[in-house]
Each structure stands twice: as C-alpha cells, then as structure tokens.
Amino acid sequence: MPAAAPKKCRSDAAAGRAPLMSVRGLGIRFKTSLGVWQATRKIDFDIGAGERVGFVGESGCGKTITGLSILRLLPGNLAGLDGSILFDGTDLVSCSARAMRAIRGRRIAMIFQEPMSALDPVFTVGHQISETLCVHTGASKEEARAKTLEMLRRVGIASPERRIDDYPHQLSGGMRQRVMIAAALICGPQLLIADEPTTALDVTVQAQILELLRELSETSNTALMLITHDLGVVAETCTRMITMYAGEVIEDAPVDDALVRPLHPYTSGLLRSLPHLSPRHGRLPSIPGRVPSIVDMPNGCRFRARCAHAAPGCEAEQELRDAGGGRKVRCWRFRELDLPGALQHAASTPIAAMAGTP
Amino acid sequence: MPLGPDSTQDAIVSVRDLEVRFQTSDRRATVKAVDGVNFDVHRGETFGIIGESGSGKTTIGRALVFLLKPSAGAIRHEGIDPLALPRKRFQSHRRDYQIIFQDPNAALNPRMTILSSVLEPLELARAGTSAERERQAREALDRVGLPQDVGERYPHQLSGGQKQRVVIARALTLKPKLIVCDEVVAALDMSIRGDVLNLFADLQRELGLTYVFITHDLAVVSHISERIAVMYLGRFVELGPTERVSEHPLHPYTQALLSAEPRPLPSHLRQGSRIMLQGEIPSPIDPPSGCRFRTRCPYAQSLCAEQAPDWRELQPDHWVACHFAEHPDFAPN
Numbered sequence: 001m002p003a004a005a006p007k008k009c010r011s012d013a014a015a016g017r018a019p020l021m022s023v024r025g026l027g028i029r030f031k032t033s034l035g036v037w038q039a040t041r042k043i044d045f046d047i048g049a050g051e052r053v054g055f056v057g058e059s060g061c062g063k064t065i066t067g068l069s070i071l072r073l074l075p076g077n078l079a080g081l082d083g084s085i086l087f088d089g090t091d092l093v094s095c096s097a098r099a100m101r102a103i104r105g106r107r108i109a110m111i112f113q114e115p116m117s118a119l120d121p122v123f124t125v126g127h128q129i130s131e132t133l134c135v136h137t138g139a140s141k142e143e144a145r146a147k148t149l150e151m152l153r154r155v156g157i158a159s160p161e162r163r164i165d166d167y168p169h170q171l172s173g174g175m176r177q178r179v180m181i182a183a184a185l186i187c188g189p190q191l192l193i194a195d196e197p198t199t200a201l202d203v204t205v206q207a208q209i210l211e212l213l214r215e216l217s218e219t220s221n222t223a224l225m226l227i228t229h230d231l232g233v234v235a236e237t238c239t240r241m242i243t244m245y246a247g248e249v250i251e252d253a254p255v256d257d258a259l260v261r262p263l264h265p266y267t268s269g270l271l272r273s274l275p276h277l278s279p280r281h282g283r284l285p286s287i288p289g290r291v292p293s294i295v296d297m298p299n300g301c302r303f304r305a306r307c308a309h310a311a312p313g314c315e316a317e318q319e320l321r322d323a324g325g326g327r328k329v330r331c332w333r334f335r336e337l338d339l340p341g342a343l344q345h346a347a348s349t350p351i352a353a354m355a356g357t358p
Numbered sequence: 359m360p361l362g363p364d365s366t367q368d369a370i371v372s373v374r375d376l377e378v379r380f381q382t383s384d385r386r387a388t389v390k391a392v393d394g395v396n397f398d399v400h401r402g403e404t405f406g407i408i409g410e411s412g413s414g415k416t417t418i419g420r421a422l423v424f425l426l427k428p429s430a431g432a433i434r435h436e437g438i439d440p441l442a443l444p445r446k447r448f449q450s451h452r453r454d455y456q457i458i459f460q461d462p463n464a465a466l467n468p469r470m471t472i473l474s475s476v477l478e479p480l481e482l483a484r485a486g487t488s489a490e491r492e493r494q495a496r497e498a499l500d501r502v503g504l505p506q507d508v509g510e511r512y513p514h515q516l517s518g519g520q521k522q523r524v525v526i527a528r529a530l531t532l533k534p535k536l537i538v539c540d541e542v543v544a545a546l547d548m549s550i551r552g553d554v555l556n557l558f559a560d561l562q563r564e565l566g567l568t569y570v571f572i573t574h575d576l577a578v579v580s581h582i583s584e585r586i587a588v589m590y591l592g593r594f595v596e597l598g599p600t601e602r603v604s605e606h607p608l609h610p611y612t613q614a615l616l617s618a619e620p621r622p623l624p625s626h627l628r629q630g631s632r633i634m635l636q637g638e639i640p641s642p643i644d645p646p647s648g649c650r651f652r653t654r655c656p657y658a659q660s661l662c663a664e665q666a667p668d669w670r671e672l673q674p675d676h677w678v679a680c681h682f683a684e685h686p687d688f689a690p691n
C-alpha cells in the first residue's frame with residue numbers, strides 16, 4: 001500500500017524553511033569505571049516549528065539522554081558530546097554556558113515523568129512558576145502572578161486562585177503534571193521536551209494531559225519532542241515518529257505512514273508485538289533475542305542478530321537513508337522488504353480488541 | 359440478593375463480600391481498599407482485573423493468596439476456608455496459590471545465583487532429596503525457556519524479561535493450582551512482553567493453571583483473559599466475558615476507560631469521539647456517597663448520590679453496578 005503523503009505535518013524543510021532545530025551526528029559518550037561508553041551515535045533529526053515528534057524505542061535506547069543533551073543537562077560523567085544541535089541559528093553543543101542559560105527554560109523547556117522530583121517541595125506552585133518568568137523576563141511580581149494564574153487556568157487547573165498558593169504535595173499526580181506543564185510553558189518556549197510525561201498517570205488522566213499538550217502546541221505553535229514507549233500515545237498526539245534502537249535513530253516518518261507501513265524491520269516488529277494487533281487469545285508475535293549491550297555493540301546493522309530479514313550485506317555499517325516522502329530509514333534493504341504495520345493486513349482490518357471501542 | 363456470578367461453575371476461588379481495611383500511616387483514618395467484592399474464579403481460566411492505580415487490585419490479589427487477612431467477608435479455595443485449617447496444613451495449602459509481582463528485581467536476591475533463588479521455595483517446603491529438588495528447579499528454568507547456564511548466573515547478568523521468567527519458574531516449582539499475576543509485564547519492554555504473555559498461555563495449557571491477571575493495561579488484559587472485572591475505588595463496577603466487557607461495556611466507567619486507551623492506529627482508523635472524564639479518582643479514605651463513580655460520571659443523577667447501585671446480572675454472566683446501566687444512551691456508538 002503506498003504511503004499517503006503527509007498533509008498537516010509537513011516539515012519546515014518541505015515548506016522551504018530551515019527547521020526550528022536540526023540535530024546532526026549527535027553522539028553521547030560517558031566515562032564509567034569500565035572505560036568510555038558510546039551511549040548514542042550518529043543521531044540525525046529535524047524538528048519544525050509547531051511540529052510534534054514522538055521518540056519511541058525500548059528501555060536504554062537513548063531517548064532520555066538525547067532529550068537531555070539538547071539542554072546540556074547530561075549527567076556529570078559525560079565524556080563527550082559530538083555533532084551539532086542547531087537551534088534557531090545557535091549550535092547548542094558548542095555555544096557558551098551563558099547562551100545556553102538564556103535558552104534553557106525560556107526558549108526550550110522540559111518536563112519529566114515524575115513531576116514531584118522536578119517541583120521543589122518547599123515552595124508554592126505559584127512561586128515556582130512565576131520564578132521562571134521573573135528570572136527570564138524581568139517581569140514584576142504582580143505581572144508574574146497574574147500571568148501564572150492565567151497559565152494555571154490554561155492548563156486546566158480549576159479555581160487557580162485557590163491552588164496558586166498550594167504546595168506540590170497538596171496536589172494529585174495529574175494536577176502536578178499540569179503545574180509542571182504550566183511552569184514549562186510560562187515563558188512561551190518554541191520547543192517543549194516531554195520525557196514520558198504521562199507514564200505515571202492513569203489512562204483517564206493521561207488522555208486529559210495528552211489532549212492538553214496537543215491543544216497547547218497547536219494554539220501557540222510550540223514544537224513538541226515527546227519521549228515515550230507507548231506507540232498509542234505517539235499515534236494520538238504526534239505528527240511524526242522517530243524510532244530509536246541501540247543508541248541510533250533507525251526510522252523517521254510521518255506517524256500514520258510509520259504505523260501503516262513501517263520501513264525498518266524493528267519498527268515493524270514493535271508494532272506487531274502489541275497485543276492490540278493480535279487476535280484475542282492468539283499468540284503474540286515477539287522479537288527474538290535482546291538489545292545488544294552498550295559495551296558490546298556488533299559491527300554493521302545493530303539489529304542484525306534479531307532481524308528476520310538479515311542477509312549478506314547487513315554486516316556493513318548502515319546509514320540513515322532518505323526513503324522519499326519525508327521518510328528516513330537505517331536499513332539498506334528497505335525497498336525490497338514489504339513489512340506489516342499496525343493493520344492486520346493490507347485489507348486494513350484493525351485490531352480485534354479495539355474494533356468495538358467507542 | 360444473589361451472592362455473586364455463577365456459583366454453578368467449578369470455582370477454584372470464591373470471594374464473598376470481601377472487605378480489606380488499612381489504617382493510614384498517621385493512624386487517624388481508615389482506608390477501605392476493598393469494600394464489598396463478590397466473584398468466583400473458574401478452574402483453568404484467566405480472570406482479569408483492571409482499574410486505575412489505587413483502586414484496590416493489588417490488595418485483592420494479596421488477599422486471594424492470604425498474604426493479608428480480609429477485614430470482613432470470606433475467601434474459599436475449592437470450597438474450603440484456608441483460615442480454618444490447622445497452621446501446618448495452612449502453610450502447605452498456601453503453596454498451591456502463588457502470587458507474582460511487577461518488579462522481578464525486588465523478588466530476586468542479588469547475591470544469590472538464579473538456581474539458588476529457584477530452589478529456595480522447594481527447600482522451605484522440604485520437598486524430596488536435594489538432587490530431586492535441583493532437578494525440579496532446572497526443569498522449571500527450562501520450562502520457562504531459559505538457557506541451561508542461567509542457573510549459575512546472578513540477577514544482574516540477566517535482562518528484565520529473563521528475570522521475570524526466573525520469578526515465574528520459581529512460582530512453578532511448587533506446582534501451584536493458581537497464580538495471581540500482578541502487573542507482571544508492566545516493567546517489561548514491549549518487544550519482549552509478547553514472549554512472556556505467550557509463556558503464560560503455554561504454561562496454562564500444559565499445566566492446567568488458573569490465573570488472576572491484574573493490570574492497568576487494557577490491551578494486555580483483554581488479550582489474555584476469558585473474563586474481566588473492572589474495579590473502581592475498592593469495588594467492582596462490571597464483570598463479564600472479555601468480548602462483552604471490551605466491546606459492549608455496560609458501565610460508564612468501563613466505557614470511559616476503553617475510550618481513553620491510546621490506540622496505535624493511523625488517524626483514519628481512530629475516528630469516534632472520546633469520553634473525557636473530568637478530574638481524578640477520589641481518595642478511598644473518604645469516598646463519595648452512593649455510587650463511587652458519580653463525581654466523574656457523565657450520566658450521574660441525584661439518585662446516584664443517595665444510593666449505591668446494586669451489583670446485578672444485567673445480561674447472562676455480565677454483571678454491573680450502575681442504576682442506569684440499561685439506559686440506551688449508555689450503549690457505545
């Protein structure tokens with residue numbers, strides 16, 4: 001089935017503009033007692049203004065550290081950051097610490113899985129949100145408070161006048177995450193990095209938060225980098241999906257295209273292993289083997305030992321190739337493979353378990 | 359009043375009016391973690407329990423295997439009340455009813471080899487000679503699909519999926535009749551979740567096991583279970599065959615849960631409006647009067663605040679607790 005041309009999610013590049021952020025050859029190395037570890041390498045991707053990009057992949061593939069590297073918030077045992085992160089004209093890898101501080105929190109903001117760890121328990125939520133504003137914009141106390149109230153209302157906190165002087169422990173998990181989002185968005189950033197923002201929440205609350213993120217991104221043209229291992233979350237929130245495997249980007253495509261017709265065997269394997277996609281009580285397809293260890297990466301394609309389509313030639317280094325239609329894939333065989341996606345078959349029967357959901 | 363779903367079938371576990379109460383840590387209040395639950399688990403089936411965190415799923419699971427004592431109500435295993443057994447008999451009886459939790463790291467001692475961990479319950483039960491015990495332990499590791507050399511390794515040398523297999527192997531050595539699986543795949547990466555779920559299905563077929571499968575993941579529970587119970591704030595709100603519950607849910611909360619589940623489908627297949635629930639699950643210390651779901655229910659009427667809905671069998675084998683469940687507006691479109 002030919003992939004439909006992406007409509008609403010056209011990238012800046014396709015529109016002839018430079019993307020908001022352009023990451024090239026990003027690699028992260030850590031010093032450990034066992035030597036230097038190459039945690040990620042050759043990471044290339046673009047994020048356009050207002051675009052919502054989902055980053056998926058298994059535990060340990062490098063999603064979080066890629067997000068942290070953009071704000072230069074990597075842990076202290078960093079051995080080196082290679083490549084470039086061009087954000088609206090500034091290279092975040094090489095810019096001064098001062099330039100970075102002017103961008104962090106103001107033009108690029110980040111939210112995490114556990115809002116409690118990011119909120120300071122000894123300050124009221126109002127203080128924490130307006131603080132950001134005062135530091136970055138020099139707003140007066142009164143201005144900042146008014147803006148904070150407005151922001152709390154926008155993120156869906158009921159009667160914000162009563163909540164603004166609450167301490168974080170007085171709020172429920174969903175409300176804390178809303179406060180985090182308010183603090184992240186108060187300066188009107190161009191890019192919001194959200195690392196598993198709903199993993200700790202219940203599905204009914206998750207639906208509220210995802211809806212909020214999508215709505216805020218649309219109304220204020222904020223780009224969203226959404227890190228998750230839930231493909232359903234990406235499908236419902238993002239316009240583009242980037243799949244990572246063993247420290248590399250292996251596929252980059254408009255969400256619907258990646259779901260309907262993945263080009264990389266790993267993306268296809270991930271989709272096929274979802275219980276949604278198998279008949280009830282039937283056997284679930286799974287990907288044999290496990291992710292190679294960071295200290296023992298194979299040469300050539302890193303997915304080779306688990307790939308059902310491995311062939312002579314796969315032991316060669318794989319580059320992220322342009323596959324046309326705004327898609328990229330790190331597999332030299334992508335043209336000959338016809339891989340199944342989130343539909344049972346080209347007949348496009350969706351998942352048994354979901355057909356009846358309202 | 360009917361006691362609970364079909365007591366005619368061969369019930370390996372039957373639960374009547376179960377209540378479990380806890381003191382809060384400051385001892386000032388009581389949490390009704392489970393507040394009046396009735397159900398039977400049939401021999402050989404997989405019985406799924408789904409609900410948001412804090413709804414009481416784990417507490418039911420722990421009560422089922424007598425890791426904690428019910429505050430009120432009764433739990434029978436194959437018709438007998440285990441708490442009425444003499445101490446020794448009770449200890450050996452409990453081996454037939456195992457529980458596995460989410461985090462395999464918490465279940466395995468990092469300083470013990472895998473083989474010693476798997477041997478531990480057999481040794482505690484003093485089953486057979488030491489050679490026999492070792493053979494049984496190795497057999498269990500083999501049965502869950504682990505390579506032979508795993509026995510000599512330590513937990514940190516295994517992946518998350520392998521560790522969860524070890525925990526399953528250990529539960530199997532005592533040849534249980536029933537295993538409560540509490541969020542057992544939640545910590546596993548999606549690419550290996552399928553493997554572990556397949557393993558549960560294989561073991562059930564080969565050994566005739568019964569499972570109570572607890573999870574907050576709808577896709578997982580509806581894949582593996584024959585019947586599903588939906589829990590909210592300490593009570594069951596719906597119980598029925600998987601197909602009925604996941605395709606024709608009767609309770610507004612089940613409908614909302616199903617519609618909130620993010621679906622990994624392209625946009626043209628995700629049509630249909632979503633029931634957005636307001637707010638979050640209230641505290642079990644001070645639950646709402648009447649129907650506990652009423653503070654978030656889009657259909658709540660004044661009756662819902664005054665009176666708790668009965669637990670009734672609206673369709674054959676399909677139970678629900680909602681005053682208005684037969685209302686046509688409730689049918690999902």
Ligand SMILES: Nc1ncnc2c1ncn2[C@@H]1O[C@H](COP(=O)(O)OP(=O)(O)OP(=O)(O)O)[C@@H](O)[C@H]1O
Pocket residue numbers: 030031032037039057058059060061062063064065066075076077229294
């Ligand atoms: N401070 C550190 N020192 C050494 N290695 C590290 C450090 N932080 C991360 N790593 C390694 O880098 C890799 C990527 O880690 P990262 O946290 O980005 O994974 P992730 O994709 O976010 O996984 P998850 O889905 O579990 O959150 C892993 O192999 C991890 O062990």
Ligand SMILES: Nc1ncnc2c1ncn2[C@@H]1O[C@H](COP(=O)(O)OP(=O)(O)O)[C@@H](O)[C@H]1O
Pocket residue numbers: 380381382383389390391409410411412413414415416417418642
């Ligand atoms: N040992 C305990 N002491 C006090 N409260 C508890 C204890 N165990 C569980 N609870 C409370 O009982 C309720 C149900 O908890 P639990 O059964 O763990 O829910 P679930 O497994 O559905 O997330 C929660 O409000 C929880 O905080």
Ligand code: SF4
Pocket residue numbers: 264265266301302303304305307308309310311314318330331332333
């Ligand atoms: S390069 Fe070869 S081994 Fe790697 S994903 Fe493609 S077909 Fe599989």
Ligand code: SF4
Pocket residue numbers: 609610611649650651652653655656657658659662667679680681682683
């Ligand atoms: S009893 Fe009332 S509040 Fe409860 S679920 Fe039914 S309609 Fe909603």
Ligand SMILES: [Mg+2]
Pocket residue numbers: 063064065
């Ligand atoms: Mg992470």
Ligand SMILES: [Mg+2]
Pocket residue numbers: 415416
């Ligand atoms: Mg639990």
